[in-house]
Amino acid sequence: MTDAGPLRNLNLNLMAHLEALLAFRSVSRAADHLGLSQPTVSAALRRLRRHFGDELIVRDGSRPGLTPLATELLPLATAALGAAERLFTSTTVFDPRTSTREFRLVAGDYWIATVGAALAASVASSGSPVRVRFGRFAVGQAETLDALRTVDGVLAPHGDFREVPHVDLCTAEWVCLVDSGNTRVEKELTRDDLAALPWVAVAGHSGPNAPLWEPLALRRLRQAGIEPHIAVVVDSYLVVPRFVEGTDRIAIVHRGMLDRSGESGRLRVLRCPVDLDPLLLALWWHPQFGEDAGHRWLRKELTSVAGGLSV
Structure with a gap:
């Protein structure tokens, strides 16, 4: 106590x-x-x-x-x-048709733009007065049980949390992104390309022992013996195409985000020559919310909307 x-x-x-x-x-x-x-x-x-x-x-x-x-x-x-x-709003009974409860979720910008947007659309279409707020943890808060106590849940891939209640939502495949006019890249990417091209990296925290700016995919490249040359670091996956387009840079992103960009002709979406396991996204929450009826509804909604997404 x-x-x-x-x-x-x-x-x-x-x-x-x-x-x-x-x-x-x-x-x-x-x-x-x-x-x-x-x-x-x-x-x-x-x-x-x-x-x-x-x-x-x-x-x-x-x-x-x-x-x-x-x-x-x-x-x-x-x-x-x-x-x-x-x-003080946690109850054993929850009716989404009448509840005005606000659920607070923490996630990266990409997950907010995909899974978060799908959740918001589902709530709106149902006519529920429930409100959802999305945000990020303050620096130093992430991946702690105390931090989870302050929100309803975190959308994050496996590897960030351990021994915490969660439900798996969807998987995201990694692909490489280059400009369509990049003459340094032929029909397919090679390991030599990954080592020679300048990279756009996304700032983020991929684990307790990883540098703040290094995303999980680049860590896996290092483990495979490839040392990426980081030329630009941005703080959002959603702006990565702007820093690849018209340059000889390369980036690793989630396939669902770049399918449209790849079809536009300005960018090419290529398979990575190094096998990268897909990300498994999950909702993580503090054990105190386990039996909360509203939280159970939230988990069910997220599982439903995420299952139909291509991320």
Whole structure:
């Protein structure tokens, strides 16, 4: 059991005040968001400043800004507020036709654009008032049980989590992408091509022992004895085609994302000469949600929509 000492003199309302104040950096805007009077929110800000021993919101020239501590607190406050909401809305009975519950999922941009979009479309077509929020973990949060406690689930491939409840959703095949006018590549890619061409890599965390920027596919190339030359690093799979088109660069992406680009004639989608096992995407969640009726519905919805996708 957690020691409640630091929380004895606080209440949960202050958590909502803190999140709103740091998000809007304004007492008046936070008050409007919370539906409270400005004096009430001003009093909450004074109390929070005393608690943290920090001004939290300061003037940065003509605009309000956050102190370094407040910048660290904002994502924590948002996660904690969401966790508290899920805690007190968890029930043994859940009706998606009437529930206004918000489910928070963490995923990379590609999974949000594919599986996430399919989930949102399914919920909308059913007429359910359920809301889904997608986001990412703050730096240093990923792959920890405590981080899973703050969200309803994480969409991630096998290898990122261990001994955590999950349900498999779909598989994604790796393919290589080059510009259609790249004269350095013949009809088929060779291992020599993989070693000689400049690479576009996607920043991301592929495991606890991997460099922050190195995706899983490139790690597997290294294991196969090929040392890719990284020329460009981007933070989104969705922009990779822009950094390949019109250049002699190469990238590894998921086939489902590039099928259309390959058909356009500007880019070529090629089989990788090194065997790369397909990614197996899963939904991972904290054990505390195992028997929650709403969460069971969410898992069923995700399994249904992902099973029909080509990713």
